[in-house]
Amino acid sequence: MPIDEDFAFDPTDPVQSKDWERLRRIRRERPVCRPADNVVLTSRYAATRAVFVDARKFSSVGDMRAPGVVVPEAESFLGELDAPLHPKIRRVLMKGFTRSRATDAEPWARASIRGRIERLAERGACDLMADLTIPLPGSVSAHVIGVPDELHDALMGWCDELLHSSWPATGKTERGVGIEGAFPELAACLDALIAERAAAGPEAHDDLLSLMVHTRDDEGWEIGAHHIRTLVVNILAGSLSASYMLGNLL
Template sequence: MTTAPSPATPGFFAGLLDPANRADPYPLYDRMREHGPVRLGGGPVVVLTSYRDCAAVLRHPAAVVERRHASLPLGPTPTHDLAGERAAELTGTNSFLFRDAPDHTRLRRLVAKAFTPAVVRGMTPRITAIADGALDRAAERGRLDVVADLAYPLPITVICELLGVPLEDEPRLRQWSSMLARTLDPVSGKSTTGRPDPVELVRANNELHDYFEQLARERRRRPSDDLLSALIRAEESGDALTHEELIATCGLLLIAGHETTVNLIANATLALLGHRHHLAILRTAGAFAAPVIEETLRYDPPVQLVPRIARDPIALPGIEIAAGDMIVMLLAAANRDPEVFAEPGRFDPARENRHLAFGLGQHFCLGAPLARLEADIALTRFARRVREPRLDCERPPYREHVTLRGPAAIPLSYTGILPASGDS
């Protein structure tokens, strides 16, 4: 049977978009999970919050990502005249984030070899040098904001070097990336609160598209050993990659390659600052970083929700999902489901962890090994080098983003930052 719309349903969705809940959305998630599956306003949008339901849909063959299967229009639609600007396809349907098999398989295979565990492990010395360099610069300035000075510079530098993007272009890339990450957020047709301007989204999309067009032209003239050059070779082979897929893949890797890891490092640091006995353990036991990261992915995940579209009907306990329905899975709520995790609101790195933060099935996060390594190194270098860190504010400000949730700043006071050579 289909779940009937509840009087509480509109409040749930408004609460999800309300910036006042960004710092701590988990009480709202608990109420939503207790309510069970929700069909918003009786329309074609279903919200799932339990671990059982989210895991089932993530694995279900009829739960797809291609927008052509949806019964409602998706994506931002410009409402103003863009003075002749075309809507370049960069973060949309040409990206393998929004493609199903066989195209998803083909496109993912082209970049997967750059993110295998063995290849990622080989990046350890360089990532460590980047993290130590970031802390060195903070020590010279005499102040430390974990987001601006460590959590952001580390993954953006790594993904730029991997792709072959000049790091001096980072300020522009950061602006475009932050704007385009908002396209992943749900929006309400009845409210424009916190809603990005569609015209600005299209403009950012086009500018990033043009940037990679120009960079690809340069790499064709002077190939390098970076990932962009490898993708160009695949494109020029004829059938592996179209030009638009090349540009879209670059945009996706840039945005997905750092936005989520920024939040992972920042959220884990906040958890450690709030549980100082765990920070003390990490200071002397680097292996403790791995369970801290896994628990952060469960307790305060960088990706709060993911969408799917029902290509065919999907039956779940308590609700029937029709073909064409949009399915919104609140992974952050599922990861605190008391049916799966004892005392889910407690940060406990020792627990057995089966979180859904990286998804399941064919769309399992391609960059998971790299994100884990970057967070591991950032957290261990922070724990060993920063002496007696304390938050400089009662509660840090949060970014506007709903889907990719994380603090905008984590300003700290501390007694000192040890030199990299003297932190053991």
Template sequence: MEFHFDPGDAAFVEDPYPVYKVLRDEAPVYHHKDSGFYFVTRYEDVAGVLQDYSTFSSSRGNAITDSPMRVGKTLGSTDPPRHDELRRVVMKGFTPARIQERQPAIEAHVKRVLAEVKDRGECEFMSAVSRPILYGALGRMLGLEGPVADRAAELSRELFHSGGGPLGLALATDLMKGVFDLLREQLDRRKTRRSDDLFSQLLDAQDNGSGMTDDEILGNMSTVLLAGNASIGHFFSNVMYALWRNPDQRRNLNADPSKMEAAIEECVRWDTSTQAFGRQTLRDVHIRGSIIPADSRVVVCYGAANRDERAIQDPDRFDIDRPRARHFGFGYGPHICLGANTARSMLKTILLTLLPAIKDYEIDLSRSERVNHMMVRGFYSLSMRWGH
């Protein structure tokens, strides 16, 4: 019987990795007839796709199904040379010095959030801990405060949860328009009153001849806001899930917090929040005996590649002492995540404060809800308790 892959199947949403193994072994280039998309799952092939932008283009968007409001305006939805030009401008907001100077404020915010929930002994982790911490950190980076920050958080909350299906839009069109309207208001305000935020930095670069348009500034700011919330926020829940599922590794980390950076890398490899991205073929291409025609949509499965035993030994084992393995949790090739080091630093700061505060904890999966979208793995809600 021919294998049929259903990205919306409840068992796949709960644990995609057994299905990924079947795809890697039996159908490493899988044509999903319902959508017309082609899924690429083996480590070597994923690496090849991500490096070859002249064949696998991001210019039609890098989300599986992308919003026209973003396409062609963001780092993720452009190819070199324009991608490289935009990257040189945007990366000025992600220098090591700028990342480091924000860590004390993040740590202080984490402590305030934890003080509100610690004595309860339980919480819905995403709404009580993860989102407030992440929205606060990203809001500071973008210069969003008060009611504006609350509005951005409300719009972002429905990301990958707005009924578009597992291969559909990440955010409903009306909500995406709301995000762009909010950011445009902030952009117009910064044109007459600059501050120390990414908006102002990009406007300064625009004034100095970068060639970056207002639409490109808005597109990339939407990426920082939405992708930051999606990838870091869901990964935060995945870390808590991985350490709960593997209590020996949690005890290992609690006994030696110097292993935090290694633990974060292993979590990103073992259960990345960034499961897949999209590309468009510019010509017919042959992979593993299959032909992907020109102008086809390709889904590049990072999560599957990160568990490929052809490249990583015993990949289903979660081991924070594992020798560092090259993974795709932060992408690869020209589009490797610009905010990877920011994410690592932010997560390290958060977890070094959070884990000692709650120590052992339990997760109630019966009261939790997973995100149901092929691009992202994580929890929309996560029920936790500790100290009982």
């Protein structure tokens, strides 16, 4: 179907996608429209809900990518996968996202927050976004995943760079293609942790990363190491939404 020329814009452009007057007009006059090739925008609750609850009719593949961009399955975040792979991965992850694991992480999280604030107070001045809210939620996620404390801030810095790069839209940056090509330091760090869990076998730490590495379903299916790396980035980068929420509360 053709683009709705009267409502056309580039959804991947951060300026155009935050043109609130344009978006208000679209919601008012054409709540379901085609602003660009291969893109359908829903701007009201009923239509948006209908899309989200009908995965058979409305695919999530390429959901976060620019029109026409296709990335390998192993480079795809969970939200841009359809069945049967999406529910298979989700079943693995849900074993790690439990109330007991959240409760177990709470003492560590409280101590970490207290330590960060004390270090900032000793400095006398800081940027609360850069020094506290950006690294903090991801640090808690990294702890649950099983990442050593000393790697948390570096990982969240790389994930912040990734989210604000061309990678989400295109799957690449000027440095290279995919997470490994575009962010080699991030990929190398996570690959080493994944290999460590795989080598440890049944003696691996009891954490989310070990769960992803060692879980097999009844048919012997497992999440590949490449996709585990992508999913860890997915979880860590997703924590940045909490960072921005905290920033809005400051």
